[in-house]
Amino acid sequence: MGCLENVVVPPRELVARALDTITRCGPHTRLGLSPDPRALRWGWRAESAPEIRELPADIADRGSSAVLEYINKAAGPRGSADVYLSDRHIAFDIDHGLGDARLYVDCVTTIFGLIEGVDTSWLRDRDTANPIAHALLNTFAASPRRLLDTWTEARQRPRPVWQRAAPPAAPAGLPSPAVEVIHVDATLEREVDSWRTADAPGASRAVTWLMIVRTALARAGLPLTDAARLVVDCRRYLPSDDRVNANFISGLSVATPVDGRLSAIDAAVKEDLEAALPLLALAATSARTLAVPLRATRDNRPAARSAVQLGYSDVGRLSPFEALPWLPDRPRSINAALQPWAPSDISVFSGKIGHERSITVSYHDNVHDRRLLRKAAEAIGTDPIGLLAGC
Structure with a gap:
């Protein structure tokens, strides 16, 4: 669960459009995936961009600690990746199996890049197949x-x-x-x-x-x-x-x-x-x-x-x-x-x-x-x- 504070948050419709673009680029972006504990491969739907949820003003006014605790204790169903916004906070709640801190950094920077019209290779470049095998070979093959x-x-x-x-x-x-x-x-x-x-x-x-x-x-x-x-x-x-x-x-x-x-x-x-x-x-x-x-x-x-x-x-x-x-x-x-x-x-x-x-x-x-x-x-x-x- 990552949270940026004191950043100028773009209008909601622009963030929603950027999230939809990221999701539709493919399952390699990890958005649109539905983790299933019974399956080795997770299902992906191009139309299931993360939901944007509004942070209450009194929570946002109390800073990142209140924001993170609010998300942690939020009631109701949670998606594999949910997005919470205020006028100065951008928070992602990401399933641990979906990605780590790198995914949060890439998603946030790509949202701003898409809104500003900046091209990003992150949307095009696919994941490396069998990365653990690649890492083992790269480290121990010699x-x-x-x-x-x-x-x-x-x-x-x-x-x-x-x-x-x-x-x-x-x-x-x-x-x-x-x-x-x-x-x-x-x-x-x-x-x-x-x-x-x-x-x-x-x-x-x-x-x-x-x-x-x-x-x-x-x-x-x-x-x-x-x-x-x-x-x-x-x-x-x-x-x-x-x-x-x-x-x-x-x-x-x-x-x-x-x-x-x-x-x-x-x-x-x-x-x-x-x-x-x-x-x-x-x-x-x-x-x-x-x-x-x-x-x-x-x-x-x-x-x-x-x-x-x-x-x-x-x-x-x-x-x-x-x-x-x-x-x-x-x-x-x-x-x-x-x-x-x-x-x-x-x-x-x-x-x-x-x-x-x-x-x-x-x-x-x-x-x-x-x-x-x-x-x-x-x-x-x-x-x-x-x-x-x-x-």
């Missing part, structure tokens, strides 16, 4: 021995120890999704970059902000495990001219102990990415899906685990959004609510437009005390350097 070594390493790797502290009890009723939205201005972002250059040279921004968020949540009193799940876009393993509009992300277990050094954590992440462990995980998941034609949907809730795990997704700098018509003198904001894997888990999304960072923390407020999440959010948005002390 050295088949490397695939064997990586597979052996993955199987021998010890499983993460989840039980580090007693988690809050999961309620017996329905989940109550909530979010905290944090805006990091360009000044704070530059301060973190300067710290990274001086104290952890070579460390990635994604891992740096993962540790900032993880430290803030721990200091606020949330009982996190020592391992976090880092979301990885597996398109990095494809040839440069391949494309995938479907969901092509995987998770990587990252050891993030409270007393861990950022440089060592970053080095371990880079080693696992180089070994293509996320790609192997994606391939294994795909193989299981083909063997047993059951696909996770919004209505299938996974079993709760016994610990509070942090899931972290960082999409980096979203250059396509920088050219959009933004409202002057207001923060340029991209936020996304990522459904936690289990009721006691916490999911975090981070992304940049220009030099402004947005962070969204998703959780269930009938599991976690909202005051603790707000305490962590305030620390992230005001003193990220203080949270890096000791890293």
Whole structure:
């Protein structure tokens, strides 16, 4: 579920026309598809463009957090992709099986492009057939021995120890999704970059902000495990001219102990990415899906685990959004609510437009005390350097 805030939203009829054009271009755009948990191939109808739903004015006035919570708790049937608009918000609610953050970015930029009369190859270029096979060949064909070594390493790797502290009890009723939205201005972002250059040279921004968020949540009193799940876009393993509009992300277990050094954590992440462990995980998941034609949907809730795990997704700098018509003198904001894997888990999304960072923390407020999440959010948005002390 992605949401842009403080963008000048085009008239509804123009957005509807653009959505219809995208849908009719074919199932590779993912719009018009109907996910079916019983089928390996989903049905597509050219005339089933996403429905546009109007955000109530009082919800829009309260910002992205209220918008995301409103969509999360909306009653009634939901499509595979629904679009919510206000005069300054563009939000997509996309079925997890349909696509990932890349689909949201491409759809939004294409809507504006079509309205402005700009040609886009995204509408014409088809998906790469068998992308996982392409990625495996691209990564391991030059050295088949490397695939064997990586597979052996993955199987021998010890499983993460989840039980580090007693988690809050999961309620017996329905989940109550909530979010905290944090805006990091360009000044704070530059301060973190300067710290990274001086104290952890070579460390990635994604891992740096993962540790900032993880430290803030721990200091606020949330009982996190020592391992976090880092979301990885597996398109990095494809040839440069391949494309995938479907969901092509995987998770990587990252050891993030409270007393861990950022440089060592970053080095371990880079080693696992180089070994293509996320790609192997994606391939294994795909193989299981083909063997047993059951696909996770919004209505299938996974079993709760016994610990509070942090899931972290960082999409980096979203250059396509920088050219959009933004409202002057207001923060340029991209936020996304990522459904936690289990009721006691916490999911975090981070992304940049220009030099402004947005962070969204998703959780269930009938599991976690909202005051603790707000305490962590305030620390992230005001003193990220203080949270890096000791890293």
